[in-house]
Amino acid sequence: MGFLFERIWWSRLQAMTWKELLQLLRDPILLVFVMYAFSADIYNAASGVSFQLNNAALVLLDMDKSAASRELAGRFMPPEFRWAGAINHAAQGQKLLDDGKAMAVLDIPPGFGAALARGDGSAVQLQIDASNSVQGFLASVDAAQIVARFGLEQAAARLGLNLGSGGAAIDVPIISNQTRVWFNPNQNDAWFMGISELLNVITLFAMLLPAAAMVREKERGTIEQLLVSPLSPLQIMVPKIIAMVAVILAGTALGLFGILVPLFAIPIQGSLQLFFALTTLYTGTLAGIGILIATMTRNMAQAGMMVILILAPMMFLSGAWTPPEAMPAVMRWGMYLSPLYYFINASYGILMKGAGLSVLWPMIAGILTIAIVVSSVTMLRFKKQFG
Numbered sequence: 001m002g003f004l005f006e007r008i009w010w011s012r013l014q015a016m017t018w019k020e021l022l023q024l025l026r027d028p029i030l031l032v033f034v035m036y037a038f039s040a041d042i043y044n045a046a047s048g049v050s051f052q053l054n055n056a057a058l059v060l061l062d063m064d065k066s067a068a069s070r071e072l073a074g075r076f077m078p079p080e081f082r083w084a085g086a087i088n089h090a091a092q093g094q095k096l097l098d099d100g101k102a103m104a105v106l107d108i109p110p111g112f113g114a115a116l117a118r119g120d121g122s123a124v125q126l127q128i129d130a131s132n133s134v135q136g137f138l139a140s141v142d143a144a145q146i147v148a149r150f151g152l153e154q155a156a157a158r159l160g161l162n163l164g165s166g167g168a169a170i171d172v173p174i175i176s177n178q179t180r181v182w183f184n185p186n187q188n189d190a191w192f193m194g195i196s197e198l199l200n201v202i203t204l205f206a207m208l209l210p211a212a213a214m215v216r217e218k219e220r221g222t223i224e225q226l227l228v229s230p231l232s233p234l235q236i237m238v239p240k241i242i243a244m245v246a247v248i249l250a251g252t253a254l255g256l257f258g259i260l261v262p263l264f265a266i267p268i269q270g271s272l273q274l275f276f277a278l279t280t281l282y283t284g285t286l287a288g289i290g291i292l293i294a295t296m297t298r299n300m301a302q303a304g305m306m307v308i309l310i311l312a313p314m315m316f317l318s319g320a321w322t323p324p325e326a327m328p329a330v331m332r333w334g335m336y337l338s339p340l341y342y343f344i345n346a347s348y349g350i351l352m353k354g355a356g357l358s359v360l361w362p363m364i365a366g367i368l369t370i371a372i373v374v375s376s377v378t379m380l381r382f383k384k385q386f387g
Contacts, residue, residue, distance in 0.1 A: 046194030066113025
């Protein structure tokens with residue numbers, strides 16, 4: 001008798017899961033949205049966003065017109081800077097900055113070369129449009145390094161030193177700075193942005209798809225038919241989670257093996273089985289939140305707004321955009337309530353660093369703890385409304 005009951009239970013679960021997949025396939029708009037997010041959206045994020053300074057438009061105001069001023073100006077080269085022309089008056093540079101036609105104006109004063117020849121100090125001015133604070137900061141850092149290197153070479157030349165490969169005329173101590181970058185040696189922004197967008201898309205649809213599946217039942221009135229059937233509340237809720245988790249795992253495989261690996265050569269250092277197992281746990285956790293949202297909303301518009309309301313702070317508290325160390329103390333405590341924080345750290349650990357369970361178990365434990373809390377609250381709410 002027990003075997004027969006278990007067989008019926010599993011057959012109902014299988015039938016309901018297949019029903020949820022068929023319903024998604026019959027919604028072309030949502031299906032196209034899912035396909036776009038796991039392909040074109042990830043490609044756009046990986047190829048269109050860069051945290052490196054690239055082709056910053058720079059104009060030159062050279063009031064000295066000496067060999068030294070030309071030498072300094074020639075140091076501002078691609079790929080960081082590109083020349084956007086020369087001007088004759090400071091007002092022209094200000095207008096170009098105001099109009100957004102230039103990002104920086106290099107102003108070299110009269111007597112610059114003569115002052116260097118005498119061994120006197122001199123200064124140049126670099127005006128930067130820092131409307132984009134990140135790019136403005138990078139421009140200031142790169143420009144400071146260029147000018148510092150130029151000044152060091154001028155000082156060394158007066159002392160009879162050669163900073164090139166020919167050696168030094170005077171024996172002086174030199175600090176050798178050798179830098180090694182781990183996990184992303186070329187500092188390729190596409191690797192970070194591509195994986196980050198993939199994880200964000202997983203987060204969005206892990207909540208949206210189950211919520212949409214449940215709200216669709218409420219809007220069409222089919223939830224009442226399910227409630228009067230022999231199905232238990234668990235047999236109604238769990239298939240929606242299973243079906244949507246399967247769809248998201250398929251989308252994850254598409255984004256990873258169809259976009260990131262072949263087009264951007266992202267190396268996968270760790271275990272793919274561990275990554276997909278982690279994604280299954282994470283997606284199931286957020287699917288519970290999606291079902292919980294559906295129990296509190298009446299239509300798709302309300303469900304979408306609730307998803308955005310939860311998604312926005314979850315992303316800001318994940319540590320992907322703002323380092324945890326830069327957050328206020330209160331926000332850092334809130335960060336531990338965001339499952340995306342654990343998922344991002346664990347995913348980068350697996351894909352980029354090749355980390356295993358011995359390293360990632362605190363992140364997995366964090367997701368599992370949230371999953372237990374979410375599933376308990378969701379089940380209680382679901383039984384109260386539909387039980």
